[in-house]
Structures are given as structure tokens and as C-alpha cells.
Amino acid sequence: MTRPLDDDQVAEYRREGYVVARGFFARDEIELLGRAAREDRELDRHAFGRADGEGGVVRLSLWNHPGDGIYGMVARCERMVRSAERLLEGEVYHYHSKMIMKDARVGGAWTWHQDYGYWYNNGVLFPWLVSVSVAVDPSTRANGCLQVIPRSHEAGRIDHVLSGEQAGADMDRVRELLGRLPLVHCEMEPGDAIFFHPNLLHRSDPNRSEQPRWSMICCYNAARNDPYKDSHHPRYTPLEVVPDGAIRAVGARRFADAGGDVGWLEAVRDRSATGLEAPESGKPASGESRP
Numbered sequence: 001m002t003r004p005l006d007d008d009q010v011a012e013y014r015r016e017g018y019v020v021a022r023g024f025f026a027r028d029e030i031e032l033l034g035r036a037a038r039e040d041r042e043l044d045r046h047a048f049g050r051a052d053g054e055g056g057v058v059r060l061s062l063w064n065h066p067g068d069g070i071y072g073m074v075a076r077c078e079r080m081v082r083s084a085e086r087l088l089e090g091e092v093y094h095y096h097s098k099m100i101m102k103d104a105r106v107g108g109a110w111t112w113h114q115d116y117g118y119w120y121n122n123g124v125l126f127p128w129l130v131s132v133s134v135a136v137d138p139s140t141r142a143n144g145c146l147q148v149i150p151r152s153h154e155a156g157r158i159d160h161v162l163s164g165e166q167a168g169a170d171m172d173r174v175r176e177l178l179g180r181l182p183l184v185h186c187e188m189e190p191g192d193a194i195f196f197h198p199n200l201l202h203r204s205d206p207n208r209s210e211q212p213r214w215s216m217i218c219c220y221n222a223a224r225n226d227p228y229k230d231s232h233h234p235r236y237t238p239l240e241v242v243p244d245g246a247i248r249a250v251g252a253r254r255f256a257d258a259g260g261d262v263g264w265l266e267a268v269r270d271r272s273a274t275g276l277e278a279p280e281s282g283k284p285a286s287g288e289s290r291p
């Protein structure tokens, strides 16, 4: 399906706070992405863990600029960017991308949060962003698929506190919302993509299965929502859109240039959550000032 989200999908996103686009990427495109990512030493070298507050650790690599490798082609291709533009009603730029590497048996959990719970602290004034999580592996309940609370984006921004090394939404509110709204496990096949609103509450369980669950998440911000201050994620930077066919073309070259130009963020520099207050101390847990 090399086309952007259609009117029905956009309407579903607005109503539910998310929409799953089945087969958004073709199997061969995802195979190229998955094989390339697993062989990518730079991706592995820049990976870091984030404690989940439940005894586990999630492993991820995070980068700011899409670059010219296969990750860049996924993030910059027509169908992705035009979909983000439809959802955000105007020009968008790449805010960051990441690879979530939930490895078999050891992949940690993500606590309940809104992405805007992280980004609010980065000088982003409006929740005019969107995250797109692309399944690289089959994503099932057993290997810790994404869980969402449909329509929770209507609750607005919820306070977040530090939970392990993650930003965790105020659990009193999450529990109350779960009493009124359903909980959906988003099982996905490789190539499926879920577009979700920055105020949609989501989480995922640890991966206790024998099957890895990797997914690539691309985040876009509206150009007119340029953050008012610098942070570790970029302010408005024009995004060069590439044709959809670029994924296959660049994937076939196995992105020899990957990693050189993407602006990797190591754990120590990803400060989105560290400015939050730890629930008991009342102080930023890392001792760093707010970003």
C-alpha cells in the first residue's frame, strides 16, 4: 500500500487517537529494514537501556536526523511524510526516530505514558506531533506488543513522574481512565504501522517469549510548532521527502553510510524524562536541571 493514510483513517485517528495501517510497508521493504538493522553495528553500538521501573530494561537506539540510509528512507518517504502532514494539517519535520529492540526473553516494559509527557519539557508548546511505530517483527501479546487506551488523547496532557528511567503518567488518572475506556493490545504483522497521537496513553509489557519484537518509531512535529527553546531534539529543520521506491533502492545498498549523519543520542544525552520529578523525592531524579 504505497499511499498515505486516507480520509477514513485520518477520521479514525482523530476519534480514537490512533490508527493502525495494515501493510503500510511491503514485506520486502520491511525485510530489508529488519535485516539491515540487525546487521548494523552502529545501531547496536549506540543502543542504550532505560530501566522500566519494574525490574526490566528496554533497549533502544535513538537519533535526531533521518539521514540518507534506509532508516532515513523509511522516515522521509512520501507515504510517511504525507500521512503525518495530513494528521498535523501542514508541513512537518522529523523530530526523531528510534529502534525499539525488545529482545527475546529479556526485553523490558514501557510504563504507561504519553509521548507528550516527554516532549512537553523540550519547549514544544502544542501537542501537534505524531509517532509512527512500524512493526519490524511480528508484534503479539506474547512478545510485548504496544497497548493503547483509545480516546485517552481527549484527556489532554497528564502529569508525568519518573518511573525507573522512563516518564510515567500519573497512575491514579491512568486507572480511572481504564475504568471508563477500553484497553487495546495492538498486534501487528511486519510492515503494519500504527500512527498515534502524542497524548494517547500507551505502554507495553516485557518480552518473556522466544520471539524478538523490534519496531522502528518515527516522530514528526508540525513545522508551525517549532519548540521555543533548544533541547536534545531538533527545532524546525526542513525535511526532504524521498519517493517511496527509495526504501528498496537504498535498502539494496545496505546503507553503507548509516550512522554517519543522523545525530545519535546516547542515554546520557536523552534527557526528556530526567527533568521530571521522582515521585517521592520531589526533586529531579538525575540532579540535572530541567531541559
Ligand SMILES: O=C(O)CCC(=O)C(=O)O
Binding pocket: 100, 110, 115, 133, 144, 145, 146, 202, 203, 204, 215, 217
Ligand atoms: O513499542 C513499545 O514497546 C513502546 C514504545 C514507546 O512507548 C515509546 O517509544 O514511546
